[in-house]
Amino acid sequence: MDETTIGWASSYETYAIGAAAQRMYDNRDNIRDKFASNFWQRVAKRFKNNPGILGYELINEPWIGDKWTIPALRIPSSADIINLQRFYEYLNDAIREIDNDTIIFYEPATGGNYYDATPVGFTHGPGGEAYNSKQSLSFHIYCPFIQSDVPIGPILKNETLAVCEGGNKDMLRVRVRDIAKLNTSGFLTEFGAIPMTEQGFELITYMMNLCDEYRIGGWTYWLLNPSGNFDDPNPEVPYLTRTFARKIAGQLHAMDFDFDSKNFLWCMPLLIKLI
Template identity: 40%
Template sequence: MGNYRLIIAILLFFITEIIASIPSKAKIDSSSRLYIEAETGRYRIFHGLALENSGEPWYYATYSSEQIKLLKQWGLNVVRSGFHWHMVESSPGQYNESYIQDVVDFVSTLNESGVYVIMDMHQDLWSPLFCGGHGIPSFDAHPYNTSDYKRGGKKAYPLPVAEPKYDPSGNVINCQDVLGGLFGWATGYVTYSTGAAAQRLYDNDGGILDRFGKFWQLIASKLKQFPNVLGYELLNEPWLGNVPLSAEEFVPVNPHWNLWFPGVADKGNMKKLYETLHSYIREVDNDTIIFFEPATGGNFLDGFHSGFEEGPGGPGYNDKQALSYHVYCLGVDTKKASTFLQEVIANLSVASCDLLDDFLYDNRRDDVQRLSMAGFLTEFGNAGRGYVAEDIIDFATSKMDDFLHGWTYWYLTPDPNNLNPFEIKSLARPYVHALAGIPIKMNFDTNTRVFSLVYVPSDNETTFALQSEVFVSEYYQYPTGFETTMVPADSLKLTYDKTTYMMYWTHTTAAKLATEIEFTIQPKPTA
């Protein structure tokens, strides 16, 4: 009988560990605007990486088991996984089942590994139809069917960026003139054809937007079964639309004359886009969070507030929708500027970049508060190496701690042969994975290595009894060890796993009397 009980106890232990490692479906707490586990009521904060394949041959980028293990060793618990509509729908109504299965398999693997995922329909330069582009299928990315946009027309691709040059088959061959323009590869957006193609989508010209909705509906129907799907990011950095690119177009009689003005594209084009996609997704999945971005993302328009007055589902969906946003310090973070402009901006002080980024982050925080919803920084960084890059990452992640917003860093590929990439010193910072209470303040001082957390313990008896989880890396942050303090004293029963760098705790009876609990980690003094 004794051996039988021992076997049962061991089985229960492993079952409990397996259940604990499987993510719980997340929603948004409407009062705090923070992410919460739908089943348990524990609060969640997310730190992770962006993953995307934008090169040829086209395939769905994934992580190996070794890369996922490294991801978790760095304390990261979410992947923003880019995929492409043009790879899913090969021709109108015809879907690439093999590619879709790759998507499903990767989400399933992440689920089994205890890692959340944001599904990002990633576009850059709109479509493979345009130089270096990806995202929208070529058959739905044509500009208007008029002579202006055809070969020899005054708006033929890639005008006005460059005069088109063609091979004998009629393909544009001077893409280097486009991708090497004033704003680097992003110069490709300011062509007549790209703007017209984007506007056709927003206007549902020829049923394009409906096809986009059916694409998202298909993806949602395949992925809604996985509790680790944190959300669907509807469209990466959507272009403004058919913006005027010449003086003769910049007149009030042009219905799109004011799209360059801050917030106008959000109020018009983005609103139409997101509300339509929301409707299609909600027909098959009414639970998963929808992430939506302001127009363009991560550029000069972030110097202004977004034009959204509500999310695509209206205020009634604020527990299932969130504003996602990107912040880059132009010329330093993204290398989008010309060589000359890069040199000028890169020689500015780190403080200047911090000042700019601080302004941009505060804009997005204000937008989130005004909309009464959650926020998520789904792209930042890409700053190269050196002290400027380190400062940009530290500044951004500290700012997100202040906001209690999640983030996914662009761009780092886990490499089992390189356990200490430059960025990890900044990215593998202490933070809450799951908390049996409402986080009020969270901060990690990158100079002193002091981590502090203030939270209100849950008033729900069941949630109050659950385990909290905080990532604390001895390897990356506390090589000499660390010490902990708590107020009230003895309110938390702590354990630490040196193999996973996870700090666990449960509340003691002393915590029941506390209105707030303060928890601090600091480096152990050297002898």
């Protein structure tokens, strides 16, 4: 799909992709069952109790399904309810037969970057309330105007940077509300894909600051071309390196890392007992 004239993201709009996804969600020809047993249960058996595994991501950027046959799927929150919630519950049950402890990451329906700004439709995580401490909402935040892997990007200019910053903040606010609604944790599992320019690096710093502001403790950056050489790392690395509150005893109210000075500030509520 990378070679199509409309770009890989727009290729998801084709009937073939939608129909294929719907077949899996509906378990036609036992595709869902095979995905659960032949893939996820084998993965769980292999990596159960492995301290190097953070969690299992059920499916990355799940497509909404056959929107041509089911028009309601064009609304991503509807796709979450119609297709993904039941699909995730089934995968969760299959994994929990093998591994009852590893975190399960579940992502809302995606339809390219423009869909990622709408609230989730899930009423609960894949394992229900009882598993809220062992499951996490996974989400991505990108600005399509600067991505170097889509046809319209990168066109990053000063005015575009302001648009990207505002849009990304709105997306993150939506996800913060989703996390509160689901009463669970949230993990920014993808952002980045920026051009190697000062404006691109500025957007990284802006996103890192947003994660601090909204206390998003988990994030992963999408490197299009990792160097693989520790002595010659990617130019993004300094902008992604920062101090954060990895573990606390109590409730964290705020944290802030200043990129220029490298100072880190954090605060917790102060309890004063009057005798």
